[in-house]
Amino acid sequence: MINENSEVILSVQNLTARIDNTPILKGVNLEIKAGEIHAIMGPNGSGKSTFSKVLAGHPDYTVTEGEIVFQGQNLLELEPEERARAGVFLAFQYPLEITGVSNLDFLRVAYNSSAKHHGLEELDAFDFDELVQKKLGLVKMDARFLDRSVNEGFSGGEKKRNEILQMALLEPKLAILDETDSGLDIDALKIVANGGERTGAAGQCNVTHHPLPTIAELCGARLCSCDGRRAYSHHWL
Amino acid sequence: MQNWFAGDENGKGGIYNFVTKRGLCAGVNSKISWTQVETGSAITWKYPGCILVGDNSVGEFYSVALTNNKQQADTGTKMVHIGKNTRSTIISKGISAGRSNNSYRGQVKIGPKADGARNYSQCDSMLIGSDAGANTFPYLQVQNNTAKVEHEASTSKIGEDQLFYFTQRGVSSEDAISMMISGFCKDVFNQLPMEFAVEADRLLSLKLEGSVG
Numbered sequence: 001m002i003n004e005n006s007e008v009i010l011s012v013q014n015l016t017a018r019i020d021n022t023p024i025l026k027g028v029n030l031e032i033k034a035g036e037i038h039a040i041m042g043p044n045g046s047g048k049s050t051f052s053k054v055l056a057g058h059p060d061y062t063v064t065e066g067e068i069v070f071q072g073q074n075l076l077e078l079e080p081e082e083r084a085r086a087g088v089f090l091a092f093q094y095p096l097e098i099t100g101v102s103n104l105d106f107l108r109v110a111y112n113s114s115a116k117h118h119g120l121e122e123l124d125a126f127d128f129d130e131l132v133q134k135k136l137g138l139v140k141m142d143a144r145f146l147d148r149s150v151n152e153g154f155s156g157g158e159k160k161r162n163e164i165l166q167m168a169l170l171e172p173k174l175a176i177l178d179e180t181d182s183g184l185d186i187d188a189l190k191i192v193a194n195g196g197e198r199t200g201a202a203g204q205c206n207v208t209h210h211p212l213p214t215i216a217e218l219c220g221a222r223l224c225s226c227d228g229r230r231a232y233s234h235h236w237l
Numbered sequence: 238m239q240n241w242f243a244g245d246e247n248g249k250g251g252i253y254n255f256v257t258k259r260g261l262c263a264g265v266n267s268k269i270s271w272t273q274v275e276t277g278s279a280i281t282w283k284y285p286g287c288i289l290v291g292d293n294s295v296g297e298f299y300s301v302a303l304t305n306n307k308q309q310a311d312t313g314t315k316m317v318h319i320g321k322n323t324r325s326t327i328i329s330k331g332i333s334a335g336r337s338n339n340s341y342r343g344q345v346k347i348g349p350k351a352d353g354a355r356n357y358s359q360c361d362s363m364l365i366g367s368d369a370g371a372n373t374f375p376y377l378q379v380q381n382n383t384a385k386v387e388h389e390a391s392t393s394k395i396g397e398d399q400l401f402y403f404t405q406r407g408v409s410s411e412d413a414i415s416m417m418i419s420g421f422c423k424d425v426f427n428q429l430p431m432e433f434a435v436e437a438d439r440l441l442s443l444k445l446e447g448s449v450g
Contacts, residue, residue, distance in 0.1 A: 056405050095402070096402040098420075100419075101417055113408050113412075114407045
């Protein structure tokens with residue numbers, strides 16, 4: 001499945017990052033090519049989530065060294081929203097609850113900001129509704145989720161499914177799934193595992209702390225281990 | 238809608254706005270409804286009230302108050318129930334950004350002859366950033382044991398993490414704040430004519446520009 005000649009989507013070199021004055025990432029290297037699925041593993045506190053957030057541009061973290069090149073662009077020069085529009089998607093470990101903003105509105109604004117960036121037509125409420133109904137089927141979610149406030153009162157599993165719905169809508173080039181497997185039942189897991197394929201994500205990066213990485217197992221991933229120093233990838237199995 | 242000059246970033250030179258507004262529901266079945274969008278002045282004290290004398294009369298108060306920088310707003314209402322079966326509703330939404338302070342202060346008084354009087358109050362506060370303050374001071378005086386008085390309050394916060402959730406999905410911080418604020422104020426803006434509600438929405442976004450991130 002993995003073609004050694006395929007295009008490099010993400011190249012991380014010697015990435016060093018800190019929060020306040022605590023260094024967390026100490027020179028991480030990672031290369032992801034089109035079609036590859038990687039799993040980042042490591043014990044609690046080894047920097048897996050930090051790594052995901054740094055890729056997405058979370059403002060709490062300061063990158064002190066190294067570079068991230070995403071499809072030829074220097075990611076570190078881009079704001080979080082620009083990274084997202086360029087096709088970097090982070091499925092949150094703890095999806096946030098947004099009171100008063102309906103899931104449907106949230107999805108539509110997110111979709112349209114990406115569409116606009118790519119010079120595509122922005123969808124009005126009716127056209128978008130049509131699109132979202134299709135994607136709902138893909139992740140087997142109930143349409144009632146759309147009218148509720150974003151993630152508010154959602155169960156843990158529902159929140160994770162909602163992340164996958166967003167991923168399906170935004171069709172990212174690189175999907176980073178931070179512990180998306182925890183809190184999901186086996187059916188939902190399969191959806192996530194196949195998610196990259198179904199949503200057309202070119203590369204996928206799974207973050208998990210499981211000793212037996214369920215997701216990785218399901219989708220036959222390449223493994224990397226993150227010990228705060230370096231992530232090295234090798235075939236698993 | 239109030240949008241007085243609030244002074245510079247430190248509130249210097251800003252206007253002080255101390256207001257008294259009262260309405261009297263004298264007749265049977267009469268009704269007064271106050272709707273305010275309060276964004277202005279360095280210091281605001283404002284309590285539009287209703288005196289519900291006529292039997293079955295209705296008083297309503299819908300308020301959105303937004304403060305930024307070093308603004309201080311202390312606003313709310315007075316609902317004085319005197320007649321029988323008088324009803325009042327209070328919906329107050331306070332948004333505090335920057336280093337501002339935003340208080341709801343409201344009195345609900347049920348007189349001894351106000352049989353069957355009812356009040357429902359809902360006071361929601363939203364904090365933007367870590368340096369703003371929000372307070373709720375409800376004063377409830379009930380002198381009739383057939384009256385029903387309810388008060389609900391909540392405080393929420395727009396933090397960096399919520400904004401990051403939006404930006405990670407490609408939505409700019411400004412748009413994210415506008416969406417969250419509109420959602421928060423929906424109950425009050427629904428009381429306004431549509432064109433006016435749109436303007437109010439824009440005014441709030443404008444007032445919050447550059448307050449986060």
